[in-house]
Amino acid sequence: MTHIRIGSAPDSWGVWFPEDPLQVPWTRFLDEVAESGYEWIELGPYGYLPTDPVRLAEEITGRGLRVSAGTVFTGLHHGPAVWDATWAHVSDIAALARAMGAEHLVVIPSFWRDDKTGEVKEPDRLTAAQWRDLTAQTERLGHEVRERFGLRIVVHPHADTHIDTEENVSRFLDATDPALVSLCLDTGHYAYCGGDSVRLIETYGERIGYLHLKQVDPAVLAEVRAAELPFGPAVARGVMCEPPNGVPALGPVLDAARKLDRDLFAIVEQDMYPCPPDRPLPIARRTRAFLRSCGG
Secondary structure, three states: OOOEEEEEOHHHHOOOOOOOOOOOOHHHHHHHHHHOOOOEEEOOOOOOOOOOHHHHHHHHHOOOOEEEEEEEEEOHHHOHHHHHHHHHHHHHHHHHHHHOOOOEEEEEEOOOEOOOOOOEOOOOOOOHHHHHHHHHHHHHHHHHHHHHHOOEEEEOOOOOOOOOOHHHHHHHHHOOOOOOOEEEEEHHHHHHOOOOHHHHHHHOHHHEEEEEEOEEOHHHHHHHHHHOOOHHHHHHOOOEEOOOOOEOOHHHHHHHHHOOOOOEEEEEOOOOOOOOOOOHHHHHHHHHHHHHHOOO
């Protein structure tokens, strides 16, 4: 049976940026995530936590924590022209993640519209040529990250990106090499975009390499869709909610994941930027207790 390792991330403390006056200090995040009962964390936006590996290791291990993954944002559908800039961004984060003992690198596609202003930066659909560039460059990234850093990339479907809906996720998976590219299934983002997480696990189980656990408030999501809000304002409105108050039900998701017969990380990410500094800790405690009740 699959062993699922539960963790959390800076995102669950309202952290989206390396520096922002609306975010809690990194020391408070580390203190509170450990106090909440989590052992595993992600690094979050590069530069939020210390980037010196010696100092970061001291801060993390001193709190009884371990690192599951780093995170990068990419625009690989733009083709080989963006490779050098992408690799410069990826390599620093991959090196730090590896130094912390992580085995994964979460890869998030670039947004087609600004997540704060809603400004449309490019079409929301890719051309056939852009799909070819996206899949080929992602495979290249998977190969290079594995060979140079010993990490496995897990691509994260995300609202307001080109890998979002069931149709687009399936197209992406069908066009990429399983030996090089796995999926980070974010249950909240997939529900936000109309997908069924359990069905995805049952259909593409061999491609699921990592989980992000979050839920969507259906009532708020209906308002967001009606108003055609971008993702940032949707989060500020509370579209991502505390489990078990939203969808999808996380118990069945974890049950489906356990049938995959491999070890998986399941990292809690409740998007709530911005949020009052005293809000995350009580939610984190309750969420950890809830996941224990689901066998996590």
